[in-house]
Amino acid sequence: xxxxxxxxxxxxxxxxxxxxxxxxxxxxxxxxFIWLALSALKTRAELVAVPPVWAPAVPxxxxxxxxxxxxxxxxxxxxxxxxAGAISISVMITSAxxxxxxxxxxxxxxxxxxxxxxxxxxxxxxxxTIPVYYMMRHVPFAGGNNWxxxxxxxxxxxxxxxxxxxxxxxWGIFLSRQFIMGIPDSILDAARIDGASxxxxxxxxxxxxxxxxxxxxGIYTFISQWNNLFWPLVVATSAPELATLTxxxxxxxxxxxxNRNAHLILAGLTLGIMPVMAVFASLQKYYVRGITxxxxxx
Numbered sequence: 001x002x003x004x005x006x007x008x009x010x011x012x013x014x015x016x017x018x019x020x021x022x023x024x025x026x027x028x029x030x031x032x033f034i035w036l037a038l039s040a041l042k043t044r045a046e047l048v049a050v051p052p053v054w055a056p057a058v059p060x061x062x063x064x065x066x067x068x069x070x071x072x073x074x075x076x077x078x079x080x081x082x083x084a085g086a087i088s089i090s091v092m093i094t095s096a097x098x099x100x101x102x103x104x105x106x107x108x109x110x111x112x113x114x115x116x117x118x119x120x121x122x123x124x125x126x127x128x129t130i131p132v133y134y135m136m137r138h139v140p141f142a143g144g145n146n147w148x149x150x151x152x153x154x155x156x157x158x159x160x161x162x163x164x165x166x167x168x169x170x171w172g173i174f175l176s177r178q179f180i181m182g183i184p185d186s187i188l189d190a191a192r193i194d195g196a197s198x199x200x201x202x203x204x205x206x207x208x209x210x211x212x213x214x215x216x217x218g219i220y221t222f223i224s225q226w227n228n229l230f231w232p233l234v235v236a237t238s239a240p241e242l243a244t245l246t247x248x249x250x251x252x253x254x255x256x257x258x259n260r261n262a263h264l265i266l267a268g269l270t271l272g273i274m275p276v277m278a279v280f281a282s283l284q285k286y287y288v289r290g291i292t293x294x295x296x297x298x
Contacts, residue, residue: 040267063267076248099176172217179213
């Protein structure tokens, strides 16, 4: 129509073009997940068919039953939820406390401490494997150890061995600090004048105001720990009953011949990725706010 005004974005281009581009990018990102879910319901013949068959003619729901019956995925699911959930909660709490201290308190050595925390992010995680294993093995009075930390297995046969090494996150502290810096000091000063303690300020003002950043830290931590394979695999060598879902899926891959039972392996992978997708989908609005607002200052 003549005189019609088309909405444009800040770059002066029609919004419809941007929407189409975003839709194409989103479809490209979602396509592998759709293929994974559909392939888990295929027969082996459909999975190796040429040209490829996208949708199964008859969904093979028994693929999931076969995958679960091969290895105790239910127990591995529980272990993963406990470990990833405990680590996420611990990281959110420690990030809030450290972020509050590093952003709102002026104490000697604060910048050095913060720079030291950032420096740990530059080191590859595998460098800590042997020291952490040694520490978990020789915890005094744990797992049959004496007061010197010898004689038993320490914490290696406890879920604490998978939780404690990741209970604090340098990235979580950094993101929380950047977000908390944007909270006006005048609000905190007013609370102090009203007689609020520092702990009351932390839990009643800082934590609610920094909720997007803390939930972002929790989402990132949960996903990374849910997908963590290396350290749970190391612990599982001493305590197979503590194996997480990633270790169980690795066992599933070794139990089945990939050339003959790829559809069953894909069924197990589909079960493994569903909780991660559910957590991110339900909390993504906080994730976006936490990332976009973490650099705002007063």
